Amino acid sequence: MQYMEFSKDKKYIERIRGLREDHDFTQQYVARYLNTSQTMYARYERGASALPIHHLIYLTELYNVSSDYILGITNNPVPYEEYYREAAVTDQDPRSPGKYDIHWKSNS
Numbered sequence: 752m753q754y755m756e757f758s759k760d761k762k763y764i765e766r767i768r769g770l771r772e773d774h775d776f777t778q779q780y781v782a783r784y785l786n787t788s789q790t791m792y793a794r795y796e797r798g799a800s801a802l803p804i805h806h807l808i809y810l811t812e813l814y815n816v817s818s819d820y821i822l823g824i825t826n827n828p829v830p831y832e833e834y835y836r837e838a839a840v841t842d843q844d845p846r847s848p849g850k851y852d853i854h855w856k857s858n859s
Contacts, residue, residue, distance in 0.1 A: 762823025764798045770814045
């Protein structure tokens, strides 16, 4: 099976660099936060190395954004817990029906 690369697969490269620059962090600072070298972090930003999942998790905490935002799945940077907390305050269901929602059949 051959893997096809899509342009969205590397969206995280743009996002991690943009987030770092927006927060005025250096590559060295983020690398230390991730407990890796500046050289390795620079490779993530260039797309020369894949971003490990544990680093993705740490970056969501550092920047207070969702992993979906970093990965380019959504353009909404608000973390889910904040999103749902805000929705609970307004008594609105924050979910919109999507094609992957699970709908259980009733036995009636």
